[in-house]
Amino acid sequence: MKSQISIENVSKVFGTHKALNNVSLEIKKGEIFALLGPNGAGKTTLISAICGLCRQSTGTIKVNDFNTLSQYKETRNQIGLVPQELPLDGFESVYNSCQFSRGLFGLKDNRDHIEKILKTLSLFDKRDEQIFGLSGGMKRRLLIAKALAHEPKILFLDEPTAGVDVSLRRDIWRLIEDQKKMGVTIILTTHYIEEAEQLADRVGIINKGEIILVKEKTTLMSEFSKKTTFIRLSKKLKHPSFMKKNKKISLTENGMTLKLVGINDTSNELQSIVNLLSQNGIAFTEINTVDNSLEDIFLDLVETQ
Amino acid sequence: MNIQAAITIYKFEMARFRRTIFQSLVAPIITTSLYFVVFGAAIGSKIESINGVSYGSFIVPGLIMLYLMTESINNAAFGIYFPKFVGSIFEVLSAPVSSLEATVGYVGAAASKSTIIGLMIFLTSNLFVTHDIKYPLVMAVFIILTAITFSLFGFIIGIWAQNWEKLSIIPTLLVTPLVFLGGSFYSIDMLPEFWQKVSLLNPVFYLISGFRWSFFGTSEIPIALSIVAILSFMAICLLVIAIIFKTGYRLRT
Numbered sequence: 001m002k003s004q005i006s007i008e009n010v011s012k013v014f015g016t017h018k019a020l021n022n023v024s025l026e027i028k029k030g031e032i033f034a035l036l037g038p039n040g041a042g043k044t045t046l047i048s049a050i051c052g053l054c055r056q057s058t059g060t061i062k063v064n065d066f067n068t069l070s071q072y073k074e075t076r077n078q079i080g081l082v083p084q085e086l087p088l089d090g091f092e093s094v095y096n097s098c099q100f101s102r103g104l105f106g107l108k109d110n111r112d113h114i115e116k117i118l119k120t121l122s123l124f125d126k127r128d129e130q131i132f133g134l135s136g137g138m139k140r141r142l143l144i145a146k147a148l149a150h151e152p153k154i155l156f157l158d159e160p161t162a163g164v165d166v167s168l169r170r171d172i173w174r175l176i177e178d179q180k181k182m183g184v185t186i187i188l189t190t191h192y193i194e195e196a197e198q199l200a201d202r203v204g205i206i207n208k209g210e211i212i213l214v215k216e217k218t219t220l221m222s223e224f225s226k227k228t229t230f231i232r233l234s235k236k237l238k239h240p241s242f243m244k245k246n247k248k249i250s251l252t253e254n255g256m257t258l259k260l261v262g263i264n265d266t267s268n269e270l271q272s273i274v275n276l277l278s279q280n281g282i283a284f285t286e287i288n289t290v291d292n293s294l295e296d297i298f299l300d301l302v303e304t305q
Numbered sequence: 306m307n308i309q310a311a312i313t314i315y316k317f318e319m320a321r322f323r324r325t326i327f328q329s330l331v332a333p334i335i336t337t338s339l340y341f342v343v344f345g346a347a348i349g350s351k352i353e354s355i356n357g358v359s360y361g362s363f364i365v366p367g368l369i370m371l372y373l374m375t376e377s378i379n380n381a382a383f384g385i386y387f388p389k390f391v392g393s394i395f396e397v398l399s400a401p402v403s404s405l406e407a408t409v410g411y412v413g414a415a416a417s418k419s420t421i422i423g424l425m426i427f428l429t430s431n432l433f434v435t436h437d438i439k440y441p442l443v444m445a446v447f448i449i450l451t452a453i454t455f456s457l458f459g460f461i462i463g464i465w466a467q468n469w470e471k472l473s474i475i476p477t478l479l480v481t482p483l484v485f486l487g488g489s490f491y492s493i494d495m496l497p498e499f500w501q502k503v504s505l506l507n508p509v510f511y512l513i514s515g516f517r518w519s520f521f522g523t524s525e526i527p528i529a530l531s532i533v534a535i536l537s538f539m540a541i542c543l544l545v546i547a548i549i550f551k552t553g554y555r556l557r558t
Contacts, residue, residue, distance in 0.1 A: 014558070051399040054558040073307070073401035081399050087392025091324060092317075103313025104400035146396070 004029040004154060004185050005050060010059030012045050012209075019045040020056070021209040027154075032176065032186045034196035034217075036298055037206035043189040044084060046206070047156050050187075051081045063154065077105060080152030084159045084189075086139045090132035094123055094142060097131060098149045105150035117145045120175065137168045144175065154185045161195060173199060193295035197221075207302050224297040227289050229260040229270060234283035249273065258284075310402040314410025315417075318384050322418045329418065330425055333372050337426045340368055341433040344490060355492045356523050361434040366517040367489030368430070373423040373448060374455045374484055374509070378476050381415035381459030386472050389463070389556075398557060404550030408460065415456035416449070423448055436520065443528070444519035450535050451512055457542035464555050483509040488517075493525055508534055 005027035012020040048054040061068040063075040098114045118124040121141040161169040204214040236255040250259045345361035352360040388394040466472040487509035493501045515531020518524035
């Protein structure tokens with residue numbers, strides 16, 4: 001798949017703080033790319049540099065082969081941005097605010113298009129109301145509507161579901177998937193790993209201003225996947241001797257469950273642990289194996305960096 | 306060129322003006338009327354005519370300039386400061402809008418608003434004094450040039466300001482005194498010689514004097530000097546704005 005955004009050796013320095021450190025990244029056309037990272041990792045700075053809100057100290061960013069600094073009109077024309085905060089002019093009406101966003105991109109008012117977006121985002125009934133009167137969730141949706149007002153080819157969503165309820169989060173996910181079906185490339189930063197797990201085609205992890213990993217989500221999940229097996233015991237145990245020899249085995253706090261990390265349920269290793277339990281006269285009622293989540297993988301990678 | 310973007314910003318700012326029409330128009334009209342009552346009728350009746358012009362008529366150009374300059378600065382400064390304050394400026398900065406297009410939109414709207422206010426004050430003055438405009442075209446040119454130039458200056462203040470106090474500090478502590486001391490309500494011929502020379506250092510004096518010339522055909526300094534002064538100030542403001550956008554000063558990190 002062709003790269004739509006190409007980031008080469010980009011660094012951004014604020015005073016003595018290096019917010020981005022030699023970042024290189026390719027975003028493919030039509031994909032949903034989730035950029036994950038802890039607070040202050042550089043996610044928003046990277047998005048800001050691509051969208052023109054800040055200028056990188058070094059390096060090159062290209063959008064469909066256009067340079068974001070020397071050909072900023074061509075690059076920005078293709079991008080819609082939903083920021084993390086709720087920066088809105090509260091005195092303006094919902095409709096006019098969307099029309100303003102569209103106009104900035106050189107497009108004349110298109111009532112049908114804006115009303116369609118407002119309907120999709122359940123804001124149509126509020127179209128003539130002042131933004132001040134909207135709830136936090138509505139303001140979040142309005143920011144998405146404004147970003148879509150000029151029909152962008154690339155959509156940046158910086159923490160789009162931060163602070164919204166579960167129902168609205170699902171609505172936003174649906175909208176993101178719809179945009180993808182329409183061919184829009186989506187770059188998503190999020191704290192909710194579940195969100196990335198649900199939506200992303202590829203995942204990038206950024207920490208301390210450096211991209212530490214970029215993988216297809218499914219590859220990432222399989223490569224870094226660790227299975228965890230839980231053996232529910234019939235009786236409470238107190239640190240049996242066989243546990244001391246195997247660091248992969250631990251006992252849960254209530255002493256009723258053995259936790260086996262990184263042991264495959266089909267491996268001989270599990271069979272030998274089951275044998276050990278039998279030999280020591282430890283009865284169990286249930287064996288359950290689960291895959292670890294993207295969240296576990298993310299935490300492992302960030303903590304080990 | 307993204308003309309539509311400039312039009313969009315212009316319309317958005319003018320919509321703000323319409324929403325606050327009472328505050329924007331009625332307040333200056335009432336204040337101007339008070340000036341005419343106090344300076345024109347009460348005090349003005351005790352003052353001899355200046356260069357053959359009654360005192361009430363003499364202060365009309367000064368009053369229009371006073372409002373034109375302060376309103377241009379305030380409107381333009383607020384116009385760019387408010388989106389910076391609430392954060393909505395990100396939209397303009399991430400859109401394909403050049404510095405010229407953004408400046409035309411914001412400054413054009415601020416200049417339009419102050420011109421409307423200036424014209425309203427002129428119409429209000431007709432309720433109190435009668436006067437013929439000797440050079441109406443020059444008057445119109447002066448109004449437009451002053452509105453644009455001081456809106457450019459206000460635009461710079463709005464970008465520079467990082468809080469509400471800074472937003473009002475230059476208009477309050479610098480511009481208003483300069484306008485008052487620039488001959489809005491008196492001829493510098495009425496001052497002692499030393500203060501006449503000091504007044505020549507006040508750039509606003511050149512504008513008020515030139516504007517007054519368009520009304521009465523007489524002024525303390527040649528009209529050409531007034532036009533050079535306003536064009537020079539405009540050129541400086543344009544240069545500063547160009548540098549601001551090139552460097553991203555207080556707009557982009």
